[in-house]
Amino acid sequence: MRTRHTQHALPAFPVFSAAFVNDTRLVLGGGGGSSRSGIKNRLRVYDIPDNERLALVTELELEKDEDAPMSMVADITGSRIICGINSATDQLDKGVNNNCRVFNLEEDEFRLDGVASTLQVSSKNLEECQRVTAISPGKTLIAAAGSRDLAILSYPSLNPAANSLRTEYEIYDVAFSLTTILVATTNKVLVYALPAASAPDGSFTSSRIRSKKQKQKQKAKSEQVGDLELLSTIEPPALAGLGAGSSSFRAVRFHPTNHNIVYTVLNTVSPRTRTRVSKTPSKQGYVCRWNAETWEVMKSRKVGEKGITCFDISENGKFLAYGSADYTVGILDATTLAPLLSVLKAHDFPPTVLRFNPSSNLLVSCSADNTIRAVAVPEGLAGTTWTTGSVLRVTLLILLLSVVISYVYSSGLLNQYIG
Secondary structure (H helix, E strand, C coil): CCEEEEEEEEECCCEEEEEEECCEEEEEEEEECCCCCCCEEEEEEEEEECCCCCCCEEEEEECCCCCCCCCEEEEECCEEEEECCCCCCHHCCCCCCEEEEEECCCCCEEEEEEEEEECCCCCCCCCCCCCCCHHHHCCEEEECCCCCCCEECCCCCCCCCCCCCCCCCCEEEEEEECCEEEECCCCCEEECCCCCCCCCCCCCCCCCCHHHHHHHHHHHHHHHHHCCCCEEECCCCCCCCCCCCEEEEEEECCCCCCEEEEEEEHHHHCCCCCCCCCCCCCCCEEEEECCCCEEEEEEEEEEECEEEEEEECCCCCCEEEEECCCCCCEECCCCCCCCCEEEECCCCEEEEEEEEEECCEEEEECCCCCCEEEEEEECCCCCCCCCCHHHHHHHHHHHHHHHHHHHHHHHHHHHHCCC
């Protein structure tokens, strides 16, 4: 299906994170990162009422040597964003990294409401960052994950809600339901029980202005939390006959209104064979729809001949969006996984992040090529695709019509009618 989409150039602003704080306010995070590229790291707020219009509202230039905002999630009930930004190098080498930050945007200005330190980073491992930031449905918990370290924080206080854990494999995504936490690592999805104390526990207080008494209270509380309870471990399914060990997880999301449904993104690597000319195995991107009670795959679909780089699900639960390493951005029906629309060559570099707005009528894809692309999601798009059943029904109808027409010609009825 053809749809309206517009590319917007953002000079000298590679984008790595994004979140909508309401239907028309988009927050972007990006910049040159920890490298001394000369490109400043920033947070920006844009007004984007539709796919064609984009207007800068305000921006926050981060301090010198601070990292780019590499992940972000919004709390739309409070016009806040929670994002991952590593502190400046001189602070990192002192053991200080205020990487998890909360900003308030109620007055279209960035006001720091709170910070937490969840990652140990120094000048020797600047590539480490808060690559995943997620919020629970009840807005009571935050997940902040590095490459292998996961912290679950109470929100809005940012106090630890459970002991941090270190995973065996790299972390790519985290998702919350009302009772569980899913952690998508390269080789497994880990299913944890929600911490017992997951209710709101205080108002925002910046760590820069916390009193000594408040810090002691936080320390005492952090010593009382326990370990996350591992409920089960989900292995990658065998896809396209490639067998076990041929695919890896890249994203995991609960259905927004039915937490018995889970979606995962997997990238597969075809095994090398003697007849394969290329030295590099080909990658394919798959989306799977799971039953979260039995952990059986209900549906799966290959959506690209190259790996998937980013993924999102609309708030109304109707659409899945994916960005591919071949620069394509596509939307799938969340029930059938059938393709609804795609934008070829959406960017010059692979997409880094995708976000639907709260009303699910606008999709924004971002890239490190200094552009975003805004895609209008047509009303009534879900269910308009040609499913296998639809194709069969139309094919049978065409066959029936051809038989009737053949009979009419052979019997001479057409000539009699014309005459």
